[in-house]
Amino acid sequence: MTQSAQQSEICDDSLLKFEVPEIIHGHGALSKIGQCAKRLGGECVLVVTDPGIIEVGWLDETLKYLEKEDLKYVVYDNVVTNPRDFQVEEGVGLYLAKKCDVIVAVGGGSPIDTAKGIAILASNHGCISDYEGCNQVVHPIPPMVCAPTTAGTGADVTQFAVITNSQRKMKMTILSRAIMPDISLVDPLVLQTKSPELIAATGMDTFTHALEAYVSSLSWPLTDPHAIHSIELVAKHLVNAFRYRTIESLEGMSIASLEAGIAFSNAILGAVHALAHPVGGLYDIHHGIANSILLPAVVRENLEHSIEKYAQVTAAMGVDTSKMTSRQAAYRLLEEIENLTADLGLPAKFSSLGIGPDDIPLMAGLAQQDICMLTNPCRYELEEIEQLYREAL
Ligand SMILES: [Fe+2]
Structure with a gap:
């Protein structure tokens, strides 16, 4: 097709x-x-x-x-x-x-x-x-x-x-x-039997679903409330679920996952998932970790194409954005993502998992053809996708 x-x-x-x-x-x-x-x-x-x-x-x-x-x-x-x-x-x-x-x-x-x-x-x-x-x-x-x-x-x-x-x-x-x-x-x-590592990785998958659905070109008033509420719940509960596995935090994450799923099933996803799929296929690493590593590079490139919505995501993560311009609030999201993945002890780069640059051309070709790329806020040329992978190395 x-x-x-x-x-x-x-x-x-x-x-x-x-x-x-x-x-x-x-x-x-x-x-x-x-x-x-x-x-x-x-x-x-x-x-x-x-x-x-x-x-x-x-x-x-x-x-x-x-x-x-x-x-x-x-x-x-x-x-x-x-x-x-x-x-x-x-x-x-x-x-x-x-x-x-x-x-x-x-x-x-x-x-x-x-x-x-x-x-x-x-x-x-x-x-x-x-x-x-x-x-x-x-x-x-x-x-x-x-x-x-x-x-x-x-x-x-x-x-x-x-x-x-x-x-x-x-x-x-x-x-x-x-x-x-x-x-x-x-x-x-x-969820009480989940390991902390799995809570962290799958939690970042949830976060990526909600974020990509929220800025998707197919987002609309029935998907947005679920996506943004999911982001609020992740910001409130994910680190607590990872550290303490309290019932309250696990319950919060169960709703976060549910709402992110509802949002992305109907609004589809974006470039993070498009780039993560080839990494998972070739290297068999956990999908949530692949997403987590790719998020900063993709969000940085996507930001200018949906400033208002990324600014709203920053606010949903609990940051007081009232004295920021939309652009400042949107760019602040990069810091928030970095802090979240650090709190969860997740790897920041693919190189720490033994992944090098050799397969980047192959992966970029596959990512460009992935369905999830169709609803990203902007389109990327092959060279730009290769550059996104290089930034995540
Ligand atoms: Fe996913």
Whole structure:
């Protein structure tokens, strides 16, 4: 699909849209997972999760609730960070062999994106790479319930899935109305088992979602309030969640992730994500860390194209901007981002992760073609994208 065809799919005649799944939020929300699967007509559930979730006990908890509703189930748990195409194929093989009729995803973005990939192939067939790009999924997917455990990706409320093409070592972005889950069960208690490192990385993913959605060329009055409120919540709760994992801070981050997901599913993202996807595909580093490292370089270049909105983001982060010009307030955001990532102990540059300049031309080419680039506040030439990567080294 050409980039101009994708652009017309995303920005169809200047019409805007807003779509969210049913959301059940609160302490104990996970306990509704069996009832939800049953309510969607399920009799045999494919549960998609990962080994980390099994280790901390959330799979056992989920299965207990499925059994309570007399549901049959089968578990697919061979999921890793940056999920691969062959895992989607394994999962759909299991779904079809066991004659499942509903999918339940328990975990972070990786199990949820894998579940979306499985759902696509279960009803649309072929290879997952056939569905890369915008609105390539034609047939409705099976009913799907998500129980997010990371408060970061927002994948439980979005029409995005990102799957790595294992042969080409390239992330494929799938954006399609048809892959929105039916129900999201957001239970802050589930976040208590997250490690501080994961809280930091996924928290920065949330922040990047909210920021990019807020300045996106497709932002509008139904997405902006969620994006800006998410930024306020991140500023208030992320460092506390990282340091102390208090229930209040985890609950705040669960809403932040949810609202950022709602905002970016409908307003799409920007250059940070476009540049982060090739880094994740080639080097397999955590998506939130890739975003975090790229944020300062991209924001610095984007600022002049959306001064007022970046100034509003600075204010949402708790800075008194009343005596600043909009430009001063917007540029102050760079300092705030730097302070936030330092407080979270995240790496500031790719070189500290062993990433050098060799793949920059390849990554820049991929980033320029990424769907997320279409809604960035400005367009970048290839050389400018290469320069952004160099600044993040
Ligand atoms: Fe993201």
